[in-house]
Amino acid sequence: MSNYNYQTQTLLALAPKLFFIIIVAVIFLKECFGEKPDPMDDSINASREIVEQLIVADSTRNGFRVVYATENSVTKERxxxxxxxxVxxxxxxxxxxxxxxYWDNMIETDxxxxAEFAIKYDSDPAIRIHNIFIYGYQKVEMYARPNTNIPNCVSFINPNTGQGIQYLSHDDIYYRDRKNNRIYRYWKCYANNSTSSTDERFSHFSESQRIW
Structure with a gap:
């Protein structure tokens, strides 16, 4: 057998062991010199969390409820x-x-x-607005007005479920053309009554659809 063939066979025989040694060495170096995660973040028990539900209202206690959530999964400690x-x-x-x-009367504020106003107050990339809901007795009651297109439509909104109130999703707030392509959403409403292209200030569900 030629010297060249002998060296080739030897390398092929040793290759799996050499590959294993290289992997172990890389792991060892990473453990010794790699960047250590903050102990506050070093947990498998991490998820996206609600940071705050901020009530922004005028003197009549009408306005909006802004739900802030973490941008990424976090531990309870973080x-x-x-x-x-x-900040x-x-x-x-x-x-x-x-x-x-800015708005003396937030009952009529779209x-x-x-949303266009609120995102100007984003102060930390760790959190983003998750939803915006309308808030306040008078503002909510506008979405319990009679709707002739829905038989037996509701005449009041249960504050415990919020079903029927107007809201926006995260994508509406940050990615939609907020000037020319508006989609208004109605919480826990169904099919064609779950959204509208204009601010429809009447009921969007029937008593039979009420979730209580």
Missing amino acids: LEEIRKRP ILDAFKRLKADAPF IYDF
Whole structure:
């Protein structure tokens, strides 16, 4: 057997062992010199979490409920740290103070116009607006008005379920053309009554569809 063939066979025989040794060495070096995760984030028990449900309302207590969630999955410990960040708390405070000044009467304020205003107060990439819901007795009652297209339509909205109130999704807020392509959504309503292209201020479900 030639010397060349002998060396080739030897390398082929050793290849699996060499591959294993290289993998072990890489893992060892990563453990020794790689960036260590913050212990606060080092857990398999992580998920996207609600950070705050911020009520932004005028003097009549009508306006919007802004639901903020974490952008990524986080541990409970990281969630509590995020909730205490001064930059986030300050942004919440300013939004609550500035919106009623900007709109003296938030009963008539369009939810998309409010969304356009609210995202200007995004202060930390760790959180984003998850939903915006209308808020307040008078504002909610506009979506319990008679709808001649729905037999036995509801005449009141249960505050415990919020069924029928108007809201926006995360994608509506951040990715939709908020000026020219508006889709208004109605919480826990169905089929064609779950959305509209204009702000339809009447009931969007019947008593038989009520979820209580």
